[in-house]
Every structure is written in C-alpha cells, then in structure tokens.
Amino acid sequence: MNDRELKAARLQRALGYEFADRSLLELALTHRSAGNRNNERLEFLGDSIVNHIIAEQLYHKFPDAREGDMSRMRAALVKGDTLAEVAQELELGEHLTLGAGERKSGGRRRTSILADALEAVTGAILLDSDVETCRRCVLAWFSTRLEELDLGSAGKDAKTSLQEYLQGRGKPLPEYELLGVLGDDHNQQFHVACRLTKPALVVEGAGSSRRKAEQAAARTALERLNAYGK
Template structure:
C-alpha cells in the first residue's frame, strides 16, 4: 500500500501507521482487520452528522433530522465517499476475497470509511476526526435534501391519507413463494373507504408493503 498517496487522498497523515493499516484491512486478510475500528467510526460518524444537522437546521423537526442523518450515513453514501477518495485500490484482502472482487463491493468500502474515521479518532482526537468527516462528506453536508423526499412510501401514504381525513391503509400478505432462504412476498395495500387496492412484491414483507404503498401513492396521484 502506498501510504503517501493515501495520505494525500485522505488529507490526513497518520502518526501511527499501524492504525491506517488496520483500517484498510478486510477480515479475509487475517485477525488484524478493521471491524473494531468500524464500530468506533460508525458511532462517531452518526454523532458528527447529527451535530452538523442540528446546528445548520434550527427549524428542522426531530423526524426530519433523523431522516437526513440516515441518508448521510447509509451504505450508499459511504460507498460514494469511498469512491471519491479512491479507497478501492488500497483495501487489503485475503487471496480468495481478492479474486472474488470483494474490495469493490459497496458494503466493504462503506465499512472501510467508518474504520478510517475510527482510526483518525484514535490517532488524533475527536476534532480532527470531525474535520475529516466534514471534508470527506463535503457538499453532502451543505446541499441537504428535502426531508419529505426521504420519507418511506408507507409514511408518505399515511400522511397523504391523514391530510384528507381518510383511514389508514390495510396491508395483507397474499402470497409467499420461493425457498426459505430466497422468499418472495406479494402484498395487497387496500383503502376500504374508496375500495382501492394495489399490489406490491418484494424479498421481505416490509419491502413488499413499501412497494405496494408506492404503487398506491402513484395511483392516488394519478
């Protein structure tokens, strides 16, 4: 691993290079892997993002803050940060994992970002780790999404109905198919007061319900 190049990408130079090595090491490469650092970094990341949102959005509700934080610390966002930093080329893996291309999986890159945050915290202090998070997240902490766009379909459907004094929707599992390890759910979302109903499919009951709620919203909007 070219440490000097990685230092430049991160905008931070480790005093203890062993922490950097551990943060970039997948469990397939041995016992000195990043998972404990990942645990620490995940906790700090949630705090730093929560504090930033609290300070920048004084009028936002708790629910809005929670949804925006979730969007900023989810795997998809972490993977994008990892891509911005070019971390895929520095992850240390065991032979089998390297051959399978694990190092390019978004989940692994997301874990690596969290581990790096934890490593910076231990190598320096909380203020330095916060500065790294704010620099790595960049515009994501400034150009924030509309909280309403982050609500899941079931929540949006319920609020749509409540705003029109209509009763809550009912969800019913119509079918469960496939083997136990790969089940598919078919769910019906029904509005009894208007005799409206749609169906949704998914790999879990929750996912199918969300898809059914999304379909119902599209029907109501139409």
C-alpha cells in the same frame, strides 16, 4: 520513497490527514477476509463517530428542523451506499488488504466492504488524533452532500428524488453515462448524460466530480419533468 509509501502518501492527502501511527491506517484498511487482525473493531468505533458528527452538523445547519427530518437526513448520509460512494471518491478500494477470495470476487468495489473501511478509517483517525481533527476530516469528506441538503428534501438528493419520481409512476429508472472529463488533474470537469426512456428525455450535467455531474443532470431532468408535467 517506494511504491507502498507513495500510495500511502497519496491516500493520506485524499483523506486530509497524515497519520502519526501508520499501523492504524493499515489496520483500518484490512478486511476480515485477510485474517484475525482486521478492521472490525475500528469500524465499530468509526460508525459511532460518523453518526455523531453528522447528527451534530445537521443540528446546527437546520435549527428549525424536526427530529424526524433530521433523522431522515442523517440516515441518507450514513447509509451504506453513501458511505461507499465517499470511500470510492477517496479511492479507498485500491488500498484495501483483502483475502484471496475477496480480491477475486471484486471485494475492492463491494459496497459493504467500502462502507466498513470508511468507518474504520474514521475510527483510526480518532485514535491517532482527537475528536476535533476527526470532525474536520469527516465534514470535509461529506461537504458536498451536506451543502446539497435542504429541509424540504429531508435528505433526498437529486438522483434519489428522480428515482423516486420515476418509480412512483411506474417508469424505468434513469441511466447515467460519463461523456468525458476535461481539464488537468487538479481542476477536472466531468460531463455526464442522464437518459430516461419513459418519457424519452436526455439531459446533461457537469461538475468537479462524476457524482456532482450526475446530480446536476438529475436535477435538470427533474426540472424538465416538473415543467412538462410528465
């Protein structure tokens, strides 16, 4: 197995899906800067299916939620920043095919490109399989975020809530720093510090991914702030 095949196999393991038609995956990862044959049509399809799957899951998860609450939660989950975070967790960036200009300007890390790629990959999985298989993949990618939701937060995770708490009081935004990663590749534990300058506060959080660790730290910071009434 050559390097290209190894990369493709690693990506498909991360996605939780093995393509019958590998060309669909390649197309989904091809940005328009690379030529006329690109992922824009797959992105269009994927955008619709992601919205549908998330909306359906919220409908069943929150049977007492009002339409407005479900809309806010869905918006938080399918917005570009969140899609890009999921794409980063799946390491889509390193598999993208970009034009020379996008490669040089950091396109592999650009939020809009990553979000579009995730939607395109979703569309590719749908075409390569069926709706149920696509639903299983999308729900697995968003599982942690869906678990963290509660009706009271209406889609706001701890990091978002902390940011809004500080902004509403005219305080500087928090800074997150990765302190270290422990354990083997299949069982890693990330440790993160969350630092606030006003009020002065440093808390730590841990989790099986950097995002989970940051969320844990933000949650602790919010608890401290509410306890101290700051």
